[in-house]
Amino acid sequence: MKLKGAEIVIESLIDQGVTDIFGYPGGTVLDIYDALYARSDRINHYLVAHEQHAAHAADGYARATGKVGVCLATSGPGATNLVTGIATAMLDSVPVVAITGNVGRPMVGKDSFQEVDITGITLPITKHNYFVNDIEELPEIMREAFKIAKSDRPGPVLIDIPKDVQNLTTEFKPQGPVESYDLIQPQENRIEEAIAAIEKAKRPYLYIGGGVNAAEAYGDIVKLADKIDAVIGTSLMGISCVPNDDPRYLGMVGMHGHYASTIAQDEADLIIAIGTRFSDRVTGKTTEFCKEATILHLDVDFAEISKNVSADIGVRGDLRITLPRIISGVKKLEHPKWIARVDELKAEEKEKQAKTFGVDPKDIMEVINDIKSDDTAVATDVGQHQMWAAQYLTFNKPRKFISSGGLGTMGFGMGAAEGAAVGTKAPTVLITGDGSFGMNLNEVIAASEHDLPLTVVILNNKVLGMVRQWQNLFYGKRFSNTVLEARAPDYVKLAEAFGATGVVTETVEEFREAFEKAYRSGHVTLIDCRIDKDEFVLPMIPAGKTVADMVTERGEK
Amino acid sequence: MAELKKDETRFVIAIYVDNKFGVLTRVTSMFTRRGFNIDALTVGVTESPEYSRITLSMSGDGYARAQMLNQLRKLHNVKKVEILDEKDIIERELLLIKVSNAADQHQLIMSCVDIFKAKIIDYSTTPLGIEVTGTSDKIDAFIEMIRPVGIIESCRSGIIALSKGSGSMLDTPDLF
Numbered sequence: 001m002k003l004k005g006a007e008i009v010i011e012s013l014i015d016q017g018v019t020d021i022f023g024y025p026g027g028t029v030l031d032i033y034d035a036l037y038a039r040s041d042r043i044n045h046y047l048v049a050h051e052q053h054a055a056h057a058a059d060g061y062a063r064a065t066g067k068v069g070v071c072l073a074t075s076g077p078g079a080t081n082l083v084t085g086i087a088t089a090m091l092d093s094v095p096v097v098a099i100t101g102n103v104g105r106p107m108v109g110k111d112s113f114q115e116v117d118i119t120g121i122t123l124p125i126t127k128h129n130y131f132v133n134d135i136e137e138l139p140e141i142m143r144e145a146f147k148i149a150k151s152d153r154p155g156p157v158l159i160d161i162p163k164d165v166q167n168l169t170t171e172f173k174p175q176g177p178v179e180s181y182d183l184i185q186p187q188e189n190r191i192e193e194a195i196a197a198i199e200k201a202k203r204p205y206l207y208i209g210g211g212v213n214a215a216e217a218y219g220d221i222v223k224l225a226d227k228i229d230a231v232i233g234t235s236l237m238g239i240s241c242v243p244n245d246d247p248r249y250l251g252m253v254g255m256h257g258h259y260a261s262t263i264a265q266d267e268a269d270l271i272i273a274i275g276t277r278f279s280d281r282v283t284g285k286t287t288e289f290c291k292e293a294t295i296l297h298l299d300v301d302f303a304e305i306s307k308n309v310s311a312d313i314g315v316r317g318d319l320r321i322t323l324p325r326i327i328s329g330v331k332k333l334e335h336p337k338w339i340a341r342v343d344e345l346k347a348e349e350k351e352k353q354a355k356t357f358g359v360d361p362k363d364i365m366e367v368i369n370d371i372k373s374d375d376t377a378v379a380t381d382v383g384q385h386q387m388w389a390a391q392y393l394t395f396n397k398p399r400k401f402i403s404s405g406g407l408g409t410m411g412f413g414m415g416a417a418e419g420a421a422v423g424t425k426a427p428t429v430l431i432t433g434d435g436s437f438g439m440n441l442n443e444v445i446a447a448s449e450h451d452l453p454l455t456v457v458i459l460n461n462k463v464l465g466m467v468r469q470w471q472n473l474f475y476g477k478r479f480s481n482t483v484l485e486a487r488a489p490d491y492v493k494l495a496e497a498f499g500a501t502g503v504v505t506e507t508v509e510e511f512r513e514a515f516e517k518a519y520r521s522g523h524v525t526l527i528d529c530r531i532d533k534d535e536f537v538l539p540m541i542p543a544g545k546t547v548a549d550m551v552t553e554r555g556e557k
Numbered sequence: 558m559a560e561l562k563k564d565e566t567r568f569v570i571a572i573y574v575d576n577k578f579g580v581l582t583r584v585t586s587m588f589t590r591r592g593f594n595i596d597a598l599t600v601g602v603t604e605s606p607e608y609s610r611i612t613l614s615m616s617g618d619g620y621a622r623a624q625m626l627n628q629l630r631k632l633h634n635v636k637k638v639e640i641l642d643e644k645d646i647i648e649r650e651l652l653l654i655k656v657s658n659a660a661d662q663h664q665l666i667m668s669c670v671d672i673f674k675a676k677i678i679d680y681s682t683t684p685l686g687i688e689v690t691g692t693s694d695k696i697d698a699f700i701e702m703i704r705p706v707g708i709i710e711s712c713r714s715g716i717i718a719l720s721k722g723s724g725s726m727l728d729t730p731d732l733f
Contacts, residue, residue, distance in 0.1 A: 123583060124590040128633040133578070148633060303627035306620075 001173070005135050005166040006031035009099060010039050012142035015174040018070050020044045020422050022057040022415075026074020027114060028101030031166040046422060046450055048415065049442040051078050055085020056415025056440075057422070058096045063402045064377045064420035066216065068095045068149050075102045076114030079160070080121065084409060086156045087125040091406025092237060093210060095154035097145050098126075104164035105133070118160050127155030135168040143178050151180040152318075153301040154214050184300055186317025186325065193313045195329045197294050201270035203338045204230035207253065207282075210237030210405070211275015211299060215319035218398050221274065222246060224327050229335040231342050233261040235276050236405040240395035250342070254282035255541050256387040259352055259552060260345035262539070266290060266547040267341070273297045275319055278308035279406070280543070288546040298322050352539070352552045357532035361385070361459060363508045364529060365392035368429060368457070371516050377402055377420040378429045381413035381436030384465035387537040389431045411439030414456075418443060421452040427519055430456045434484060435464040441494065448499040448524045455518040456526045461533040462488045469536050473551075491528040500524035564618040567596070569648065569718050572611040572629060573637040573727055576602065580634045584611060587628055593621060597650075597693075597715035605727075608636060612717050614693070630731065639726050641718050648718035651688065652696045653678075654703070654711040658685040662706045669706075673699045684709055 003011060009032050013021065023045060025033045036045055048054045051073040058069030069089075073082050079100040089096045103112045119131045128148050130141050138161070145157040198204060206225055212218065218241055225232050225248045232242050233253040242249050251258035253265050265271065271293050276282075283289040286309055297304070297311035298319060305314035315322055356362075365388055372378070378393060379402040380386040386403055395401055402420050404412040414437075417430035437458050447454050459465075464482040471479050495502030501523065505511040511529050518525035539552045574580045581600055588595055598613040617625070622640060629638045641648075656666065658681065670677060670687065673695065679686030689699050693716055700711070720726060 119579070120582070123586045131579070301631070303624065303631055305627075307624060 001171070002169050003172045004031070004035070004169050005138055005161065006035040008138050008170070008172045009142065009161065009166070010035045010043065011172055011174065012139060013070060014039065014042050015176065016068070016143070016146050017177045018043060018068070020046065020061065021070040021072055022046045022048055022054040022061070022419065023072030024048055024051050024054055024074070024078060026078045026101070028075040028103060028163045029072060029078075031163065032072065032099070032101065046418070047446060048418075049446045051081035052085050052411065053415030053418065053440065053443045053446070055082040055096070055098060056088065056412050057419035058098070059085060059089045059094050060379055060402050060416030060419030061423040062089075062094050062096055062419075063213075063416070064399050065423040066213075066399060067423070068097055068146055069419060070097050070099070072099045074114065075100060075118070076116045078114075079116055079118040083121060083125070084411070085415070086122055086158065088404050088407045088409045088412055089156040090125045090127070092404065093154050093214060094156065095149040096156040097149050098156060098158045100158065100160045101166065102131070102160050102162045105162045106164070108162060118158065122158050125156070126158050129158040130160065132159065132161045132165050135165050135170045138165065138170065139172050143175070147178040147180065152184060153211070183318040183321055184316065186315045186322045190313065190315040191322070191325050191329065194296050194298070194315050194326055197270060197296050197313055198228055198272070198326070198330050199333065201294065202335060203267060203269045204228055204272060204335070205265050205268035205270065206230050206232045206272045206274060207235070207265060207276060208232060208238040208241055208274045209235040209276025211319060212238060212241040213398060215275065215300070216398070217275070217319040217323050218242070220319070220323035220327060222248075224323060227327055228330060228333045229339065230272070231264055231339070233257070233265055235279060235282050236390055236403060238276060239390055240398055240401040243396045244394040245396060250346070252390050254279070255284065255543070256391065256537050256539065258391065259349040259539050259550075260342065262541070262547060262550065263345050264342050268293050270294045270296060273299075273311075274323070275299060277304045280308070283309060284541050285544050285546050354536060354538040354552070355554045357534055357557065359506070359508055359511070359529070359531050361388040361531055361535060362392050364457070364459065364511055364531075365389060367508060367512045367515055368431075369394050371519055372427075372429060374400075375424065375426050376400065376429060377424050377426070378431060379403065379413050379417035379420055380430070381432040381440070382408045382410045383433045383436055384469065384535065384537050385431050385433040385436070385459040387466075388459070410436040413437070414440040414443035414447065417454055417456070418447050418450075418452060421447070421454050422450075427453040427455070427522070429519070430454060432456060432458055433465060434458055434460045434462060434488065438484075444495070444498040444500055444524065444526070451523060453522045454524045455515065456524070457515070458491060458526060458528050459531050460488070460491070460528050461531050461535065463533040465533070465535065466537070468533065472534070472536075474542070491526050495524075495526040500526060502526045502528065504528040504530065506530050565616050567614060567616040568622060569612065569614045569641045569643065569646065569716060570625065570629070571639050571641055571718060571726060572613070572635055573603070573608045574611060575634040575636065576607055576609045577634060580609070581611070583632055583634060584629065587632060591624065591628055593617065593625060597713070599715040599717050601717070612715070614716050637727050639720075639729070641720055645721050646718045647721060648692055648716050649690050650693050650696050650716045651690050651714040652699065652711065654687050654689070654700070655684045655709040656687065656703055657707040657709060658683055659707070666703070666706055669699065669703045673702075675699065
């Protein structure tokens with residue numbers, strides 16, 4: 001059938017199996033919104049409060065469901081508002097397709113109203129992008145964009161469509177969702193080298209990351225660990241990839257990693273890095289990182305192998321193939337001494353309870369653990385609350401912890417939680433701080449309008465807690481511009497103004513009651529959970545330092 | 558060209574890319590993003606209308622070479638990337654140079670032109686336009702030889718290069 005470009009955009013989305021998109025209309029996407037209007041029975045559009053949230057929502061949706069998330073924005077400021085969201089998705093390898101309108105081709109390059117070179121701007125923060133110059137190419141570009149976004153190492157793809165192209169017609173035929181590119185086969189000799197290294201090791205440690213999500217290789221991680229008697233630690237992106245009640249699971253590693261997990265990584269003689277990229281938040285000083293250990297790196301992206309930490313053995317291939325081959329090829333191994341040592345570390349960890357000054361953030365997380373179901377997705381913003389969530393929340397199903405790891409985007413949370421709530425159609429939690437929430441609270445109105453089952457927990461210390469922690473430790477307690485006391489909003493009134501419910505809690509008991517009620521309500525609730533401004537996230541390995549520099553104790557204020 | 562640091566070598570990379578609008582920007586943007594410096598770059602059409610070929614020379618250590626190759630291979634419009642083995646390539650660069658044409662320098666100019674098989678392509682009483690083709694080393698040497706005459710302006714094309722042997726780079730498998 002002959003369709004207009006704008007109609008092809010929406011029909012292509014439907015053809016790709018997209019059921020939900022997030023966006024904000026404007027001049028150069030009027031035609032696309034018109035095409036959407038006529039197809040609103042086949043695809044849901046969620047109107048956000050600001051385009052940045054549309055990108056974060058598409059991202060949160062993709063992280064929570066494994067499907068490609070889609071966002072839509074107009075040219076110029078609409079497009080530039082997507083940029084932070086696209087960069088966030090890029091750094092965490094999340095499949096997102098972002099669609100923008102642009103001025104008509106005759107107006108391009110003339111500094112026309114709301115014109116911006118968004119393909120140029122997003123070049124370094126997209127996996128690929130397109131400027132659609134020719135209507136004939138549009139159907140194939142729409143398909144290819146999805147293929148690229150979800151194949152190999154996923155990532156965001158942007159399609160910029162001039163307004164006049166949206167109004168030209170061409171033939172469109174639905175072909176069903178595109179398949180990913182063929183899985184990348186690991187080289188057999190590398191698999192053999194990997195197996196040899198594993199069989200030689202006495203203290204194996206699996207260090208897993210977000211790539212395990214992309215390959216949905218959850219079961220194989222546990223299988224491998226069981227077969228070779230290894231323990232498991234994760235990067236921030238790897239949290240929720242392994243059932244947290246598995247005794248081999250030690251939690252997050254790195255700067256704010258679990259004590260046992262980080263020390264065990266340092267003591268291991270073999271690091272099997274799986275779908276992860278040795279971020280500086282994990283390694284600290286790279287020249288000292290696991291110096292004595294053999295590094296075996298399994299990743300689909302060859303550019304990650306030996307990028308940050310030099311790998312002794314690199315196996316480039318899809319984890320869906322690499323892991324089963326290693327598991328079937330490797331001998332069953334047992335390392336009772338190593339497991340006993342790790343048990344010792346776990347016991348030491350229990351004793352290293354950081355001093356707190358009031359409501360302990362750990363207790364708040366434990367209340368959430370008690371009440372939330374295994375199917376609940378928890379999104380976070382960025383800062384201390386994020387690290388407490390990463391440290392203390394427990395997950396037994398994948399894709400339930402949604403957090404901006406690579407870019408560390410304050411303001412990610414509301415959009416991401418909205419996307420996750422839409423994607424999972426289940427009660428969803430956002431854990432945020434008063435600093436981060438200040439960057440995205442306008443989105444509450446959208447969540448409220450769509451009546452999403454969302455509980456927003458604001459760990460409110462009236463300071464920018466993480467920055468303050470650094471100022472406390474490294475800047476002589478000079479709290480430059482991190483005190484928000486004077487501007488602290490009344491979140492109850494704010495919630496009411498946006499059609500949501502607000503409640504203040506000052507004790508763990510009050511919090512439990514409020515959270516339980518909010519979580520079961522099926523509507524948007526903001527919980528203003530008061531905590532002390534001088535809590536620390538511990539342990540902490542200062543940036544660029546080593547495990548030997550780990551801080552586990554906190555002195556007086 | 559920048560001085561080489563310890564462990565650094567100079568090398569030539571050949572890249573087949575889709576012959577499409579904006580592809581060169583994608584390639585060069587990757588270099589900027591990853592903090593690598595390009596010494597020289599040329600781009601032109603190839604035996605196949607679908608592809609353009611980019612030849613670039615840069616310097617770096619083993620890490621830079623590997624990262625460069627891998628990051629280039631990840632770009633959607635890049636079809637094939639190879640570091641050309643300097644011992645096994647044919648390479649050329651073109652120099653256009655304007656030098657002053659003072660009478661007392663004729664002897665030096667003419668012997669430079671002879672030795673380097675250069676061509677005078679614009680003869681006038683004041684400046685003289687000369688064309689030289691050859692390897693980059695040869696062009697470096699020519700410039701040094703003619704410098705005393707007085708260089709007014711010069712421009713180098715950047716290197717273009719092909720591997721020797723019977724095959725096309727497009728047909729060789731990638732090794733990871």
